[in-house]
Amino acid sequence: MTTPVLSVRDLTVSFPSEAGRVDAVRGVSFDVAAGRTLGIVGESGSGKSVTSLAVMGLLDENASIGGSVTFDGQELLGKSDAQMSKIRGNGIAMIFQDPLTSLTPVFTVGDQIVEALTVHNPKLSKRAAWDRAVELLRLVGIPRPQERVRSFPHEFSGGMRQRVVIAIAMANDPKLIIADEPTTALDVTIQAQILDLIKTAQRETGAAVMMITHDMGVVANVADDVLVMYAGRAIEQAPVDELFADTRMPYSIGLLGAIPRVDKTEKTPLVPITGAPPLLVDLPDACPFADRCPIVTPECRAAEPALVTVGGKADHRAACIRAEEIRAGRIDGGPVYPVPEVPASRFDEVPRDLREPTLEVENLTKSFPLTKGAFLKRKVGEVHAVKGVSFDVREGETMAIVGESGSGKTTTLLQIMDFAPQDDGDVRIVGTSVADLKHAREERALRRDVQIVFQDPMGSLDPRMTVFDVVAEPLRTVGTAAKDIGPRVDELLDLVGLDPAHSDRFPAAFSGGQRQRIGIARALATNPKLVVLDEPVSALDVSVQAGVINLLDELKGRLGLSYLFVAHDLSVVRHIADRVAVMYLGSFVEHGDVDEVFDDPQHPYTRALLSAIPVPDPVRERTREHIVLTGDLPSPTDTITGCAFVSRCPLYQTLDPAEQTRCETEVPALTGRDGVHVNACHYR
């Protein structure tokens, strides 16, 4: 075997804090060889980023670091800042989640690529450097690179900036590329492009890649080897196929079981990992996962299990004393995690046609005026955020709207929540048209029936109110008697799985998943018929997300709720929804029963979206066809005469000129089997 490019041994990092010493990384060892990709996965706070920052020598001054980091034959720990920045400039490239942090706002992207090129190769002439910069921008898929090379970072979209960062990384001709959640802030179609690009960059430069992510799908897609981190330690380490096929450590098993799968039809409940990761202060000498592990034994708490080889394979190691008993996620003939039960809904037996609609939306439209000038605002155009959207949601049903950011999902929800009267359409909530609302009193009465849960569980709870007051607010608003409020709040908190004894705390005392449960409890307070959810789980870690998704499923069955659910994560949608609509630039391009749409996607955009999602199965990832869309979402200010998807449509590329003209000039309508599965493409 060749010598690894990067070799980390017993890396420890700790920070002083008010509560004591925080041991963020506690003895991590790994190697990355040239041309190979190591995926590091784990929940937030598990020490992934600190590990990568330690390798790059970018940790805060107050961090104490131990162990050894050898890069290209030299020891990096103990090097001065100046030496480190030289090494970084010369052989290590970094790609962060927020590309803006790695780009200097006052220089053009060309300047920054040229700088990287000349640092690495001082003999390069200025001309040649600029030519190479343009070449690199073309390679990473920036359209019109000749012009864009003179643009500043803020003139690019998030995905485009990430490409520029990759271009700079490639200019460095690095031996090691460290990517820390490089696609977390991006939409799936852009994520697919960026992952492809990182692979291209790796091929071009032969670099070793360290890919840090929380997404098991991304790992399955890019990694050769995987390191699972928990509480600052590596708790399982194996080649990617081995890890997914024969997972040994309960935490890794939990991570995999907690993710909804876009490629699975049957709806089994997700298995959440209960509890929270331990605080990294004064950790006892015990398995750090013991409090959350479903198969914990007293011996687990006797000493912290070492990372040792399992199953007689030299390259598969796990830190669990029961690892040898576990085979492929099962122990003693049963699954490691007991599968939770989701109660059936009383609507399960009722055909859709016979259920009452709780929400009917007809031709919903919303445009924002586009103004220019700081003082005298002139209207110079309109942004058509939502264009003629129609759908209905029936009792006991979950309707999901999916789409990339900027597609108009949130605007659609807010229009409904605003009870905005429509010029040429209607919004009816449980049979009442919002156009008929005359008095504030009538409006308030209708608000009982429809409640909302927001994306950001912190932002939607007033930080100055105790949880009791938060949940009591809708009750007080509808005039519930004071003596009934206390018991009702307790009942609601209990319903969402929180301890009512904690209701005198402030939201800041709760974790993200718990806060989202508080938000759900508040939404349910008035016994609404329809709950509108805007990306309710996208801010949560996967293991916590699973718990919230199961809760939503369960509440729907138990209380007979309808959900209108907005998300960009198609796996979550497939898991939770009965009906789904795919939104692109303010319109639905495909709409129907969830299994119809996911099993037989018609519209080229839906197909691309589905194929862009990495599934947590390395074998399938390798064999699956990936449609990588080119380009970004067009600006919503552009006037589009024909199909909105024409600029990115792969099918359009294969059509003959006459057919292409139709795409460009005629707006496609939603056609197909009405009420079951429709799509808006002329040729599908």
Next chain:
Amino acid sequence: MTSRPIPLNDPDAGDDTTTPGSGHDAPERKRLTKWQLYSRRFARNRPAVAGVVIFALLVAFALFGSFFAKYDHVELDFLALSDPPSPEHWFGTNNSGNDLYAMVVVGLQRSLLIAVVVAVGTTVLSALVGTAAAYFGGRVERVSLFVIHFLMVAPTFLLLAMMSNDSGGDWKVIALVLILVSWFFQARTIWTMSLSLREREFVHAARYMGVPGLRIVLRHMIPNIGSLLVINFTLGVVGAVMAETGLSFLGFGVKLPDVSLGSLIGIGASSISSAPWLFAFPAAALTLLTVSMALIADGLRDALDPTSAAGGRA
């Protein structure tokens, strides 16, 4: 990223949510209201409690100090002109023979009253106008901003100083004047801060629950600028004492026979070398007043802070 703060929640409040509907056994449980929480947190802060004690003593002194006084503050003791502190006149006398102890008691009363009335008045008025303008937007916002901006450029202080002068130094008129000349600066700051507040999701959430607008302003907007209001209030107390001193110095303030700390300090300052006690005692009272307010403000800010080290608990 590197120095991620440790989550303040204790492990048992981690994500270990229980099985939904498992029926928590909590038979007789007292729920702390948010005010109980705040006062517990405040009580743990030693300097803040000291501030309250000092402030309480000052108030007690202002209210009951006259019971121990041997003289009335207008009474003249011709046998003791410009006397230093003595058993007869604890704080000494001025050149007309007024007992300084009695004058400080009355002066403190006046100053406290003016300061508290002014600080409460400006804080309440500016908070209501500022947050309501931001929340309601539209016409409410335009009209409020117009009034604020007009007052900012108009020579209000001069006009109102004349008005108070006409009233013959009545403290109520002076207090009103001070409220009217200071509320709009604060209202403007509060409006700017509330602009971002009105876009916060919890404000939207309340609106979508059907909570009426005014109640959203009172329940969600104003409490969330609480720290700012506390600072404004404290500075308002200090500022009002100072402003009243300034008015007195210009001859527009409290007039004899009525006295305030401001007018006493003004008089005392002119004879600081010959009769330093005339300056020292009122100045000491003023200092104690401002220091106690500062300590109280600090304590309040920490107690009201949802992210304080107490981690959202008492």
